[in-house]
Amino acid sequence: MVKFVKNSLNMCPDSTKEKIIQAAQQVFIRKGMDGARMQEIADEAGINKALLHYYFHSKEQLFNDVFYGVLSQLIPGLIEIFKGNEPFLEKIEAIVAEYDTYMSKNPFLPQFVIREINRDPDQLSRFMSDQGLDFSHIEAMIEIEVNKGNIRPISFPHLFANLIGMIVMPYIGRPLFQRKLFRNDPVKYDQFLQERKAVITSFVKQSLKVER
Amino acid sequence: MVKFVKNSLNMCPDSTKEKIIQAAQQVFIRKGMDGARMQEIADEAGINKALLHYYFHSKEQLFNDVFYGVLSQLIPGLIEIFKGNEPFLEKIEAIVAEYDTYMSKNPFLPQFVIREINRDPDQLSRFMSDQGLDFSHIEAMIEIEVNKGNIRPISFPHLFANLIGMIVMPYIGRPLFQRKLFRNDPVKYDQFLQERKAVITSFVKQSLKVER
């Protein structure tokens, strides 16, 4: 059983522990849990392996602290949106915006989550429940909107998959997309990412709009 | 420099080599390139490590054969669609259908590709070019359709990201989605996957439709 530690936001930014967290993020993103090497993390943090193990007994513990540390920063915002009482389409907009601002700060998170989804889905699922993430409210809301005829018929899982897919794909696929669609120009790609929020929002709204 | 081998479709299905390929697919999906163990692949194939190395000199070679073997089955279909002369919306429908049938046969491919996108984007990008995959035709087609006023304005990268995101997300996120949205019922989830094709197609068509 794993304890989910608090994230490390309120930490002295140049403390050794914080340097390790930062370094571990970078390396885990590039290499994943299995591909990452403690040596590489130590190098990136400017310390040695022994000190790394002084702060984090095992690689598993370090990974969990880093992973659930960043993830726990996203969830509260989503919970608030899910539980709120705004009109449905505003909710959609808020979800896109929440992910968008979060992703621009943590562009590596999607790859992170994808890997973890397959590596240890039970732990991840448990974590989300522990954090209080629950879809039942928004799920019910969609049904109501559909029944009232305010939006075109769609189930929550389908809408959710569509939304999350559109949001995260440019981050997950960046190395390939940037090469194939933007001649490997990172500036152009960042601009593309900035346009996503508006594009996705209008894309979804259009597709849910009922015929006049 | 890596040679891209032909896939193993025309192989005796219960030959040792084919058993290895099958086993390797399963293990690589679950664990990724780095997390996978040759021992585990050998076990899954019902042989031992030495024999594994007899057929595939290195783990790297085995991975590449498996990965590019499956991937190369998807690309020709896409190329044909991209280059064809059907009306634009039919093309969209064909792409969704192509992915859909392919994914239902290879539900693991998305995770595979995602991992590889980050592990070795150059090789993957080169492979796609070598196979003749090229977006310029469909990219131009979208511009024309937009200029003619047949569809709402959208750039190819945005539409592509939306489309691919919606298509692959349920496969990438399955372990989590199935737990969170379908009470971990695999039958329900397979049914959900089968509905995706129709849902995505109509979702995209609606969002591209111009105001009357």
Place this chain on the structure above:
DNA sequence: GTCTATATGCAGATAGAC
């Protein structure tokens, strides 16, 4: 807290008999 040096285990790969 931070280091050097070392222990331990395991995974990829090979040798060689059959």
Place this chain on the structure above:
DNA sequence: GTCTATCTGCATATAGAC
């Protein structure tokens, strides 16, 4: 082609001095 046994290297983790 298939096996058993073994080598080699490397990654995690610890011991112990400062």
